[in-house]
Amino acid sequence: MSLQGKKIVLAVTGSIAAYKTPHFVRLLLKAGAEVKVLVTDAATQFVSALSLATVSKHPVLANVNDGATWNNHVELGLWADAMIIAPCSANTLGKLANGLCDNLVCAVYLSARCPVFIAPAMDEDMWLHPSTRANISKVRSIGNQIIPVAHGELASGLIGEGRMAEPEDMVAFLSAFFSEENKPLKGVKALVTAGPTYERLDPVRFIGNFSSGKMGIAVAEALADRGAQVTLVLGPSHERTFHAQVKTVAVESAHEMYEACMAVYSETQVAVLAAAVADYKPATQATEKIKKKEGELTIALSKTDDILACLGKIKQEGQTLVGFALETNNELAHAKEKLKKKNADMIVLNSLKDSGAGFGHDTNKITLLTKDGKKMALPLQSKKDAAASIVDHILELRHAEKIV
Numbered sequence: 217m218s219l220q221g222k223k224i225v226l227a228v229t230g231s232i233a234a235y236k237t238p239h240f241v242r243l244l245l246k247a248g249a250e251v252k253v254l255v256t257d258a259a260t261q262f263v264s265a266l267s268l269a270t271v272s273k274h275p276v277l278a279n280v281n282d283g284a285t286w287n288n289h290v291e292l293g294l295w296a297d298a299m300i301i302a303p304c305s306a307n308t309l310g311k312l313a314n315g316l317c318d319n320l321v322c323a324v325y326l327s328a329r330c331p332v333f334i335a336p337a338m339d340e341d342m343w344l345h346p347s348t349r350a351n352i353s354k355v356r357s358i359g360n361q362i363i364p365v366a367h368g369e370l371a372s373g374l375i376g377e378g379r380m381a382e383p384e385d386m387v388a389f390l391s392a393f394f395s396e397e398n399k400p401l402k403g404v405k406a407l408v409t410a411g412p413t414y415e416r417l418d419p420v421r422f423i424g425n426f427s428s429g430k431m432g433i434a435v436a437e438a439l440a441d442r443g444a445q446v447t448l449v450l451g452p453s454h455e456r457t458f459h460a461q462v463k464t465v466a467v468e469s470a471h472e473m474y475e476a477c478m479a480v481y482s483e484t485q486v487a488v489l490a491a492a493v494a495d496y497k498p499a500t501q502a503t504e505k506i507k508k509k510e511g512e513l514t515i516a517l518s519k520t521d522d523i524l525a526c527l528g529k530i531k532q533e534g535q536t537l538v539g540f541a542l543e544t545n546n547e548l549a550h551a552k553e554k555l556k557k558k559n560a561d562m563i564v565l566n567s568l569k570d571s572g573a574g575f576g577h578d579t580n581k582i583t584l585l586t587k588d589g590k591k592m593a594l595p596l597q598s599k600k601d602a603a604a605s606i607v608d609h610i611l612e613l614r615h616a617e618k619i620v
């Protein structure tokens with residue numbers, strides 16, 4: 217297990233498990249990391265700042281403003297290769313999920329560009345409460361890593377789920393995350409499309425769709441987590457990613473998306489087209505606002521380029537091309553047809569008939585269809601987990617073709 221040279225910000229919050237953190241700091245240092253510790257006020261009721269400062273060999277910071285000095289949370293966020301919040305109390309979890317910022321831990325969290333690991337610790341009833349479940353799912357969906365809680369004796373005397381993972385297990389979790397073995401796509405360039413496209417009708421109106429971009433962004437991050445250098449071509453979306461290995465190219469229309477894809481495709485080994493691209497655009501774009509008139513208005517539409525089909529046509533050996541199919545009826549038949557017609561290696565099918573799947577949700581229910589005729593139906597899961605499954609299957613495909 218090695219964390220050689222890794223700079224880690226450890227944020228300790230108010231839970232009895234905080235008493236284990238000096239030992240945790242020792243283990244991190246032993247694994248080769250440098251550690252700076254932050255505490256909340258509540259944390260200091262369970263562990264002393266002096267102990268943590270002594271073992272970490274750095275001052276322990278508690279407030280954005282320590283009297284005469286301002287603790288630069290942005291600088292700390294940039295300094296870190298990883299931030300780990302352990303133990304993370306239900307209170308802090310709620311703040312992280314909602315972007316609240318009333319202490320230094322939250323300020324550093326909001327400033328951090330590095331991966332963030334959250335090790336929750338609370339009583340079982342709190343852990344299982346729907347509010348906590350929703351907060352966990354929220355912080356995961358925005359890219360944080362959750363270190364699973366352990367089962368065992370709790371501070372309340374009850375036996376159950378909610379214990380903070382043991383310090384040894386947390387070090388193992390971090391080491392595995394940074395291990396090169398977990399980066400099978402290192403050196404691979406990937407292209408992902410996400411979000412909707414907007415096709416302008418006049419200066420104030422467009423034709424678009426309800427895609428949020430969440431699924432495509434999750435795929436981009438999952439590829440990057442496995443080591444790929446990702447170009448994310450993102451249509452108009454409120455969602456974004458801060459993953460260091462993902463470069464976002466913002467586009468508006470299907471044509472702009474097509475051009476952005478063509479610009480990088482020849483140097484790309486994996487392409488996943490998750491965007492909901494408009495199939496038609498207004499045949500002409502009015503330069504002035506279209507005025508209301510008596511009677512009906514008919515708009516002539518012309519076809520956009522089918523980006524997936526275009527990439528499928530020029531696909532070379534060693535390139536893996538994945539498309540999505542969002543269907544409302546005859547799902548399997550339509551998805552199989554798209555797989556073949558567009559020369560894709562895999563199609564990710566989601567049906568709008570499945571509750572919790574499709575546009576805007578944080579979850580998705582997908583079926584993977586590969587060109588060798590395999591079909592894998594996956595359960596309803598977070599978009600982050602669904603993205604990880606998609607990347608696992610891309611790796612399997614590439615292994616089967618002896619590409620990786």
Ligand code: CTP
Pocket residue numbers: 409470489490491492493494495520521522523524525538539540541542543554
């Ligand atoms: N796609 C694309 N360019 C388009 C249309 C679709 O790249 N102009 C891609 C999507 O990103 C997706 C796949 O093609 O990966 C299937 O998209 P979908 O909208 O389900 O299928 P269409 O081919 O548009 O067919 P239809 O709308 O008739 O279902």
